[in-house]
Amino acid sequence: MSGEALKLGVLRLGTRRSLMATTQSGQVADRLTALTGHTVELVGVTTFGDVTKTQLAQLGGTGVFVSALRDKLIAGDIDFAVHSLKDLPTKPDPRVVIAAIPPRDDPRDALVGPAALADLPPGARVGTGSPRRVAQLRLLRPDLDYVPIRGNADTRIGKVTSGELSAVVLAAAGLGRIGRQAEISQLFDVDEMLPAPGQGALAVECRADDAALVELLAVLDDPRTRAAVTAERALLATLEGGCHAPVGAYAADDGHILNLTATVVAIDGARSVRKSTAGDPSAAMELGRDLAAAMIAEGAGTLMGERTH
Ligand SMILES: NCc1[nH]cc(CCC(=O)O)c1CC(=O)O
Known part of the structure; x- marks a missing residue:
């Protein structure tokens, strides 16, 4: 054109x-x-x-x-x-x-089901296709049964309605965009469930x-969103060279300081590396790269599992 x-x-x-x-x-x-x-x-x-x-x-x-x-x-x-x-x-x-x-929408992951994660009965079947979500969910509730699923959000929520699954985990932003926000039983705080880099x-x-x-x-x-996701994606790009484990990352720019927290979790949820950093939003890319390097130095690269994406 x-x-x-x-x-x-x-x-x-x-x-x-x-x-x-x-x-x-x-x-x-x-x-x-x-x-x-x-x-x-x-x-x-x-x-x-x-x-x-x-x-x-x-x-x-x-x-x-x-x-x-x-x-x-x-x-x-x-x-x-x-x-x-x-x-x-x-x-x-x-x-x-x-x-x-x-401007970014809600970056959080959400549970769609009858109750919050803590109130699901032991052994309840929870659907998610994401190794990042499974690994972090296992840290919160090691006693639940995590079932891989795919398909669009409608199909996934349908498995809860039909009783095939107790609950499913999806991105809050996506649920909002398809008008299914009312079915969320819990929004995970980013501190307990770090989102995918760029989520929302x-x-x-x-x-x-x-x-x-x-x-x-x-x-x-939106420059603040750009700074945040630049840091998250620089971290992911650096980790991709040295690690094949699930990666969660969340950054926020308050207008002065860019805060970044990230985790790499073994797929079985048994081990994880988690680190935070803060710096000038104009150095977002370096912030993400440096945090990834520090995580690799702490063993993130050895937490082998499936690819994250
Ligand atoms: N991988 C599929 C995908 N890509 C973006 C979203 C949700 C919206 C977003 O994160 O921006 C989803 C679905 C999901 O993870 O629940």
């Missing part, structure tokens, strides 16, 4: 077709229109991650949700895309840029050479 599309005023926003994706894309589109007056058209894209029946973990991670949208961007079929930031691979793709990171945040991406659109989309950017 972009000269032409900017002149036309209509921007094509590529989105996965799930309710969560179309809701978050719609919210970004509405905000962009409100701030710039540009009309945004949503273009539905089916990604490999949406059609495959295979366990996501066997496909090399959540990047499957992202690559189809990037391919459409590079082909010029769409002008920009909105991703859940936690699904973005840490390895940068030089063809695209994250032009904006909007979005990435607005466009082609790296599309200077006019990069500039336009910057109006959506």
